[in-house]
Amino acid sequence: MRYKIGYKEEKRNQLLKITGQVAKKAGFQNTGIDDFMKAAGVTSGAFYSHFSSKHELFKALIHNELEQSIQMWQTNPFDDPEQWIDFELERYLSLSHVEKSEYGCLLPALATEVARSDEEIKQHYQAELLRGHQIFVKYLGSEKQAWAVMCQLVGAILMARSVLDENIKLIIIESSKNMIKNYLSY
Template identity: 65%
Template sequence: MRYKAGYKEEKRRELLKVSGQLAKKNGFHATGVDGFMKESGVTSGAFYSHFSSKNELFKALVESELEQSIQLWQSNPHNDAAAWIEFELNRYLSPLHAEKPEYGCVLPALSSEISRAEEDIKQVYEAELIRGIQLFEKHLGSQDQAWAVLCQMVGSILMARSVASPELKIRILESSKQFLLSQITLHAA
């Protein structure tokens, strides 16, 4: 059967999108290849026409998901450093992000699994993470502050996802946002 030009690439992007959502919601290692492919509406046999192994899927997923986060950070409409970081804190530290991991950032959802992954996956993660940090550094004026802010944001989402009480979830997010805003000192870039 002949497919239109670009079909395979489009199908791979679709598989990564659906697999990313499922992995962020349920965990990557907790989901088998059959589960990823079923959710994507393709056979498990089709998996191997796109990825050589589940490890290869994980690596592609990490890269794709971090690229999406970077694109979101780049789409921030503000150039002013204070407005840029406030926008990001409001977007990232939101109840929706805490309640719907499948539509959120890969960092709070899969970092613990990535920490136990093969070296090649960690290398992809590190390279993409550094690209993201460079955006934060550009607006914050300090690499140390960029790391601290991103780590606090990720940890806040993780903690908010871990509690049952909606009130406590909101308190975690809001207190983290206020703390970060009070601690951030913007340097002229």
Template identity: 65%
Template sequence: MRYKEGYKIQKRQELIAISGKLAKKQGFYATGIDRFMKAAGVTSGSFYKHFSSKNDLFKALIETESERSIRMWWNNPHDNVEDWIDYELDRYLSLSHVEQPENGCFLPSLANEIAQSDREIRILHQNELLRGHALFSKNLGSEEKAWAMMSQLVGVILIARSIEDENLRIKILESNKHMMKQSLKSIQANN
């Protein structure tokens, strides 16, 4: 049977998107190829029509998820630094991001698995992270502030996800938002 032009590319993108959601929720290495393919509604045999290995899928997930994050940061509608920061903190440090990892940033869910992966995956991730860092550096006016903000954002989500009590989760999110806003404002006032 012949497929329409572009079908294979579209199906691959669909498999990456569905696998990404599942990996962010359940872990990449803890989820087998069969489970990824079942979630996508295809047979396990069709996996190899799109990916050469599970590592190949992981690389595609990292690239796709990184691109998704960068697009979101580019779509921040604010030009001035203070509003840009407020927008990003409110968007990222949200209860929905904590409770729905499948719809959020991949770093709180998959950074540890990336760290345990082979060199090729870690280098790919590093290069993708540097792209995001460049955007944060541009908006914050500092490479150092960009690393600090990016790292704290991921860490806050990771800690909040480890807490059972919703009120405490909210307190963690809000206190970090407040502290980060104050810290970045004081740094800017001194520049």
């Protein structure tokens, strides 16, 4: 059977999207290939036509997910640093981001799994993370401030996800927004 040009790449991208959603919700290491492929509506055999191993899937997932974050940061409609960071604070530190991890950022969902991974995964993750960091440096004007803000954003989402009470979630989100604005003197 012949497929049209681009079919395999399109299917791979669909698998990465669905795998990313499942991994961010249930955890990458906790989810087997069969479960990923079932969520994608394909057979486990189809997995091997796109990835050589679960390790390769994780690398591709990291790249794909961080690329999406980078594209979002790059398409922020503001050039003014204060407006840029305000837009990102509102977009990132939201209750929907807290409650719908499968549609959110990879960083709070899978950073601990990356930390437990081998050196190759960590190097790949670091390279992608540094690309995103440079966007924050561009708008914040400082490497240290960029790291501090990125860590606060990710940590706030992680902390808000770890509590049940919606009021506490909102306090975590809003206090983090205020802390970042005060830190940056906006």
